[in-house]
Amino acid sequence: MQISRYSAPEFDPYGEARQTETDDGWRAPVATAPLSSVLALPGSKSLTNRELVLAALADGPSTLRAPLWSRDSELMIEGLRALGTGFERVAGRGGFGDDLRVLPASELLGSTTIDCGLAGTVMRFLPPVAALALGPTTFDGDEGARRRPMAGSVLALQALGVDLDDDGRGALPFTVHGAGRVEGGALEIDASASSQFVSGLLLSAARFERGLDLTHTGDRLPSMPHIEMTIETLSARGVDVQSPEPGRWLVNPGAIRAIDVDIEPDLSNAAPFLVAALVAGGSVTITGWPAETTQVGAQLARLLPLFGARVERDADRLTVHAPTPGDDGGRGILGVELDLSEAGELAPNLVALAALADAPSTILGIGHIRHHETDRLAALAAEINGLGGRVTELDDGLRIEPAPLHGGPWRAYADHRMATSGAIIGLAVPGVIVDDIASTGKTLPQFTALWEQMLA
Numbered sequence: 001m002q003i004s005r006y007s008a009p010e011f012d013p014y015g016e017a018r019q020t021e022t023d024d025g026w027r028a029p030v031a032t033a034p035l036s037s038v039l040a041l042p043g044s045k046s047l048t049n050r051e052l053v054l055a056a057l058a059d060g061p062s063t064l065r066a067p068l069w070s071r072d073s074e075l076m077i078e079g080l081r082a083l084g085t086g087f088e089r090v091a092g093r094g095g096f097g098d099d100l101r102v103l104p105a106s107e108l109l110g111s112t113t114i115d116c117g118l119a120g121t122v123m124r125f126l127p128p129v130a131a132l133a134l135g136p137t138t139f140d141g142d143e144g145a146r147r148r149p150m151a152g153s154v155l156a157l158q159a160l161g162v163d164l165d166d167d168g169r170g171a172l173p174f175t176v177h178g179a180g181r182v183e184g185g186a187l188e189i190d191a192s193a194s195s196q197f198v199s200g201l202l203l204s205a206a207r208f209e210r211g212l213d214l215t216h217t218g219d220r221l222p223s224m225p226h227i228e229m230t231i232e233t234l235s236a237r238g239v240d241v242q243s244p245e246p247g248r249w250l251v252n253p254g255a256i257r258a259i260d261v262d263i264e265p266d267l268s269n270a271a272p273f274l275v276a277a278l279v280a281g282g283s284v285t286i287t288g289w290p291a292e293t294t295q296v297g298a299q300l301a302r303l304l305p306l307f308g309a310r311v312e313r314d315a316d317r318l319t320v321h322a323p324t325p326g327d328d329g330g331r332g333i334l335g336v337e338l339d340l341s342e343a344g345e346l347a348p349n350l351v352a353l354a355a356l357a358d359a360p361s362t363i364l365g366i367g368h369i370r371h372h373e374t375d376r377l378a379a380l381a382a383e384i385n386g387l388g389g390r391v392t393e394l395d396d397g398l399r400i401e402p403a404p405l406h407g408g409p410w411r412a413y414a415d416h417r418m419a420t421s422g423a424i425i426g427l428a429v430p431g432v433i434v435d436d437i438a439s440t441g442k443t444l445p446q447f448t449a450l451w452e453q454m455l456a
């Protein structure tokens with residue numbers, strides 16, 4: 001078992017949930033009454049890690065207000081620091097830690113090693129930055145990180161003329177021998193395994209001498225909203241970025257403007273809490289829900305009604321109300337037929353919900369999540385079936401049929417979203433024990449404290 005060891009310094013990831021720990025792991029609390037919870041959540045991982053990269057490449061200092069403090073964002077900070085970026089923590093008004101002032105290096109320098117942990121954003125966003133630095137930068141990460149696909153980044157940089165040593169597997173570890181400049185120009189890549197290959201190149205491309213004319217050649221491209229998020233964060237900093245046709249992006253060379261930005265709450269991390277309303281009954285409200293956003297978590301407002309929930313917006317609050325329970329004693333959770341290719345990040349929590357539904361579900365378009373923190377299709381099938389469930393792996397998704405579940409161990413595979421999926425099932429099924437709840441520190445070190453707050 002791989003155990004995650006991260007907690008943001010100012011937060012105890014176990015918080016009030018400490019009494020529910022056992023030697024084998026974290027005993028997921030059962031919901032004993034309908035919920036009526038109002039919660040605020042820390043900043044978005046995807047926004048924080050994009051803004052960190054852009055601020056480090058910008059033409060002056062930028063402040064990130066209410067950034068995420070978690071393992072993934074701290075790995076990004078440490079990676080950029082290793083290349084010469086300066087950081088100052090400044091007192092923030094948000095409830096989840098300091099703001100962060102980012103001081104770009106006058107010259108990015110390699111001769112360093114970057115630990116990517118298990119963070120896709122670090123391993124895919126920083127190699128192009130290292131190519132702009134002078135000197136060698138070696139990238140490595142957790143054991144699980146070495147299994148994640150990196151060919152999209154490796155082949156792209158090599159095609160751009162960057163000297164990159166790898167062992168030909170298209171995986172970590174590898175070394176980028178940065179020359180302090182990248183010429184840029186036309187480039188074709190296959191990003192069917194991860195949208196992050198595209199985002200990583202676009203984020204640095206304005207600093208390439210000829211910019212970038214990037215074409216995706218694969219037959220599918222997952223997680224499109226994340227590419228839109230990349231484009232929006234670039235545009236906000238004055239970068240000229242266009243997508244003249246699907247699968248092609250043009251970035252003109254030019255300055256990346258220093259600006260101060262507010263980081264939105266992480267709407268994908270809202271998923272377990274909003275899903276909890278359907279499982280436990282009652283309602284859960286998330287505050288600070290942005291009116292407009294590129295975060296894929298915003299799709300929960302459209303997706304959860306398909307499972308029977310009622311969703312309500314009131315100014316910056318989003319509330320999910322449980323469905324009306326059926327006469328047969330079921331929770332009234334409906335089965336769904338979903339294509340989640342845009343929102344694979346939400347799949348683990350929605351599959352956990354589907355496992356508690358009164359009717360079968362099929363969730364497709366998510367073959368690429370086999371390459372996330374773990375093979376999420378195999379992991380979800382194994383863990384739900386281990387509790388008595390009936391989940392079948394398909395090439396591109398999962399079929400989930402209703403079955404009575406019982407308690408037992410739930411392995412997280414060092415995957416934050418597997419851990420929160422175990423917590424969701426544990427709300428309804430007594431005796432679910434998550435082996436590595438600390439894996440939630442990847443993007444939400446406060447998970448157990450917030451979960452207890454939701455249940456209080």
Ligand SMILES: O=C(O)C1=C[C@@H](OP(=O)(O)O)[C@@H](O)[C@H](O)C1
Binds near residue numbers: 121194199222345368
């Ligand atoms: O760019 C990003 O911030 C992300 C892109 C997506 O990756 P994939 O395209 O690999 O699914 C998403 O699943 C991941 O959690 C975050």
Ligand SMILES: C=C(OP(=O)(O)O)C(=O)O
Binds near residue numbers: 121417
């Ligand atoms: C796939 C995920 O993370 P990463 O950024 O490491 O790819 C995720 O958070 O669900």
